[in-house]
Amino acid sequence: MTETAVSTATDADLMQTQFVTEMDRQMRAIDPYGEFDRLSTAELLEPFILTKEKRQAIPLVGDPDEVLVARMRAFYNAISVMIESECGLMAVPLLHLTHEGFGRVIITVGKLVVLDRSLRDVHRFGFPSLSKMKDEADKILSVALELIGEYSDVAGL
């Protein structure tokens, strides 16, 4: 992989954040044959980055492949782990996709739904940059933690 290809993901501070560390862990967890062992974190997360040019190159309509769905699960798993480590309660993600790439993802804590999102165009799942990806995760995290704080009785069920 060339230096240019991973240039979007080389900010040293960013690589130290809990989110990126967790994403790294999640991606290595779904790699039973050690194919990712030689990859750095930046290289491992490179497929998540869809620059404008790359996105334009993907057809508007398409079926998501298994590898992409696994990446998507890794993203929501990482967010769940972060929610869990912040509030001490188990956060469970549940993702359902049709073959056409439409679906829904939710994360529950106790009996509380802390994330509920419709998914579409899953075959184009990606973020403009790693820092935008982290921003997105942080946004979901803060909304979730706010909900848990407000309805802690339901989250504790």
Next chain:
Amino acid sequence: MTETAVSTATDADLMQTQFVTEMDRQMRAIDPYGEFDRLSTAELLEPFILTKEKRQAIPLVGDPDEVLVARMRAFYNAISVMIESECGLMAVPLLHLTHEGFGRVIITVGKLVVLDRSLRDVHRFGFPSLSKMKDEADKILSVALELIGEYSDVAGL
């Protein structure tokens, strides 16, 4: 279909209940080619009934087929419709299964999880009788309505 085959599902009162009516509607909704048009409600719901003998005839380990998964969705859809008609808030089921027949089903109302259940041995999904099936649905319904009553603010989110 012989009279014996549907004998477990012929109680007239039972056939008039909201649950059975809704199950009938759900099953016909997933029948785009009108294959079920000639079937009575009892015949339509017959595949849901697994007598002890029938259950024993199914291998312990097996993969659920699409038709079975569709039946399972119909069951949880019907329960969602009943929750909705009782409390006036939208109830949304979400079912995720692995290919091996393990999974999780949840029903959410607003930000409240009113049903959260692990699924296993999905290829053996069925009930001893239609009345037992209705009992199961009623049980889920009453737990859900109790939760909605208790945490109406979260359900209304």
